[in-house]
Amino acid sequence: xxxxxxxxxxxxxxxxxxxxxxxxxxxxxxxxxxxxxxxxxxxxxxxxxxxxxxxxxxxxxxxxxxxxxxxxxxxxxxxxxxxxxxxxxxxxxxxxxxxxxxxxxxxxxxxxxxxxxxxxxxxxxxxxxxxxxxxxxxxxxxxxxxxxxxxxxxxxxxxxxxxxxxxxxxxxxxxxxxxxxxxxxxxxxxxxxxxxxxxxxxxxxxxxxxxxxxxxxxxxxxxxxxxxxxxxxxxxxxxxxxxxxxxxxxxxxxxxxxxxxxxxxxxxxxxxxxxxxxxxxxxxxxxxxxxxxxx
Amino acid sequence: xxxxxxxxxxxxxxxxxxxxxxxxxxxxxxxxxxxxxxxxxxxxxxxxxxxxxxxxxxxxxxxxxxxxxxxxxxxxxxxxxxxxxxxxxxxxxxxxxxxxxxxxxxxxxxxxxxxxxxxxxxxxxxxxxxxxxxxxxxxxxxxxxxxxxxxxxxxxxxxxxxxxxxxxxxxxxxxxxxxxxxxxxxxxxxxxxxxxxxxxxxxxxxxxxxxxxxxxxxxxxxxxxxxxxxxxxxxxxxxxxxxxxxxxxxxxxxxxxxxxxxxxxxxxxxxxxxxxxxxxxxxxxxxxxxxxxxx
Numbered sequence: 001x002x003x004x005x006x007x008x009x010x011x012x013x014x015x016x017x018x019x020x021x022x023x024x025x026x027x028x029x030x031x032x033x034x035x036x037x038x039x040x041x042x043x044x045x046x047x048x049x050x051x052x053x054x055x056x057x058x059x060x061x062x063x064x065x066x067x068x069x070x071x072x073x074x075x076x077x078x079x080x081x082x083x084x085x086x087x088x089x090x091x092x093x094x095x096x097x098x099x100x101x102x103x104x105x106x107x108x109x110x111x112x113x114x115x116x117x118x119x120x121x122x123x124x125x126x127x128x129x130x131x132x133x134x135x136x137x138x139x140x141x142x143x144x145x146x147x148x149x150x151x152x153x154x155x156x157x158x159x160x161x162x163x164x165x166x167x168x169x170x171x172x173x174x175x176x177x178x179x180x181x182x183x184x185x186x187x188x189x190x191x192x193x194x195x196x197x198x199x200x201x202x203x204x205x206x207x208x209x210x211x212x213x214x215x216x217x218x219x220x221x222x223x224x225x226x227x228x229x230x231x232x233x234x235x236x237x238x239x240x241x242x243x244x245x246x247x248x249x250x251x252x253x254x255x256x257x258x259x260x261x262x263x264x265x266x267x268x269x270x271x272x273x274x275x276x277x278x279x280x281x282x283x284x285x286x287x288x289x290x291x292x293x294x295x
Numbered sequence: 296x297x298x299x300x301x302x303x304x305x306x307x308x309x310x311x312x313x314x315x316x317x318x319x320x321x322x323x324x325x326x327x328x329x330x331x332x333x334x335x336x337x338x339x340x341x342x343x344x345x346x347x348x349x350x351x352x353x354x355x356x357x358x359x360x361x362x363x364x365x366x367x368x369x370x371x372x373x374x375x376x377x378x379x380x381x382x383x384x385x386x387x388x389x390x391x392x393x394x395x396x397x398x399x400x401x402x403x404x405x406x407x408x409x410x411x412x413x414x415x416x417x418x419x420x421x422x423x424x425x426x427x428x429x430x431x432x433x434x435x436x437x438x439x440x441x442x443x444x445x446x447x448x449x450x451x452x453x454x455x456x457x458x459x460x461x462x463x464x465x466x467x468x469x470x471x472x473x474x475x476x477x478x479x480x481x482x483x484x485x486x487x488x489x490x491x492x493x494x495x496x497x498x499x500x501x502x503x504x505x506x507x508x509x510x511x512x513x514x515x516x517x518x519x520x521x522x523x524x525x526x527x528x529x530x531x532x533x534x535x536x537x538x539x540x541x542x543x544x545x546x547x548x549x550x551x552x553x554x555x556x557x558x559x560x561x562x563x564x565x566x567x568x569x570x571x572x573x574x575x576x577x578x579x580x581x582x583x584x585x586x587x588x589x590x
Contacts, residue, residue, distance in 0.1 A: 020447040022447050026456050026476075027453075028539075076407075080403055085398075105458050106458070112451055113447040117412035133431060137434060139435075144415070144419055147414045147415040151414075152314065152408040152411060153315040156324060156404055156411060168320075232495035
């Protein structure tokens with residue numbers, strides 16, 4: 001296993017190189033996609049994919065395109081989130097948001113382009129596996145895992161529930177739906193996809209799925225806590241997202257003390273789920289550093 | 296080989312059933328995606344995928360999810376195209392456009408959802424192919440073909456070139472780039488993907504690629520011709536797209552007579568490319584009916 005920063009460096013060394021060449025007449029598309037990828041961020045999701053693959057004995061280099069594809073998906077969701085019709089955010093990670101630099105039309109196309117590039121990059125990996133049924137099937141499972149959790153029954157469903165939550169009663173059920181889908185699905189997808197690429201056994205896959213789900217929900221609750229406590233600096237650094245003004249948060253439904261207690265409980269549950277594995281230290285430390293807010 | 300309408304009925308019998316369930320809290324997402332799929336249209340792209348697969352001796356039923364995925368991609372591109380920041384169209388195929396019914400935020404999410412659902416639906420097909428290296432590889436080629444031509448070096452590059460063409464000199468090169476990528480790539484992708492699923496040989500794949508490209512470029516030039524001649528009824532019926540006001544069209548650069556002559560030349564080239572194949576009649580008639588504008 002390598003360190004968080006080593007995985008992160010690996011991701012950042014390749015990230016924009018995996019974007020398609022868009023041609024002379026569409027160079028603005030590539031520029032706008034690369035702009036949002038280059039703004040930075042924790043790279044939590046791609047790091048989790050590489051670390052999960054590594055922990056299960058897989059090949060980290062081969063997993064790198066899938067890791068970068070997850071970051072493409074995360075980044076497209078932020079670009080579209082920031083649009084005037086959505087959260088209408090002018091800034092993202094201390095820099096002008098994509099549509100403030102390239103205009104709304106290009107920001108819509110850059111988001112579409114990044115989501116499509118993720119699917120394209122993933123699908124491309126199978127072309128080198130002709131004749132290898134086992135690796136082709138491992139690829140197929142990872143590809144489906146990522147697209148399903150990113151999609152209309154996953155992250156986009158969570159986004160929809162969040163965007164439309166103002167019209168609904170804020171219930172514990174709705175809050176958990178948003179946490180699970182808007183946030184946890186795109187934390188769970190890279191962990192499971194990394195494990196699938198490494199051909200991990202079903203028991204290990206299940207334990208790490210529990211870890212990833214609890215980490216993801218904790219991540220969203222921390223976001224809600226920081227939103228209320230207003231630590232903008234930490235918030236920007238930790239989550240790379242602007243404060244969520246949503247009425248439908250754990251804090252708003254259950255209260256601040258309950259939220260902090262739930263954050264602690266989820267972190268413990270995440271750590272416990274994987275404690276028996278040889279490489280659990282990396283993942284336990286990551287969960288703890290998230291709870292301490294120093295990541 | 297079946298008739299155009301038989302393939303079309305097959306597509307329409309399954310199209311919305313392939314959408315993911317979005318859950319109680321995101322039912323609006325599914326509604327908005329289904330609304331735009333149900334508005335109708337020629338279904339040219341999915342029909343081409345099924346017909347190409349059929350012509351090469353493949354299994355049409357197995358190809359149906361891929362065909363529907365292509366229609367998801369076409370539909371998402373229309374939803375995003377119609378947004379106020381893009382073409383700002385209130386109507387699509389005689390009905391209110393997606394954002395006029397569901398609002399801009401939901402239209403953005405519905406477009407994202409349809410694109411993601413296409414990749415998800417395609418990737419799901421491989422899960423039934425464990426152990427079958429040949430079919431897994433045929434799937435992988437078809438999946439990559441669709442995502443590549445739909446993407447940032449394909450359709451989205453063409454869209455970008457079109458959207459930004461007002462700032463550029465309208466040259467023959469730029470016009471051909473837009474025709475090839477904005478339009479022909481999403482005609483070529485289903486033809487090639489259908490052939491790949493049927494494991495067609497390289498020569499047949501190449502000939503049908505020529506057919507599909509010429510058909511796609513002809514399709515865009517016809518759009519430009521109808522745009523100027525203002526046959527709104529035919530335009531709506533044929534292309535399912537609103538008139539393109541773009542300065543960068545074949546008609547504007549080369550003139551109306553040259554455009555009509557090029558349309559004729561391309562149709563001939565399309566037909567010639569595949570004339571030696573047993574099932575060429577279906578494809579030749581489709582190209583002719585397009586030129587006669589009665590499709």
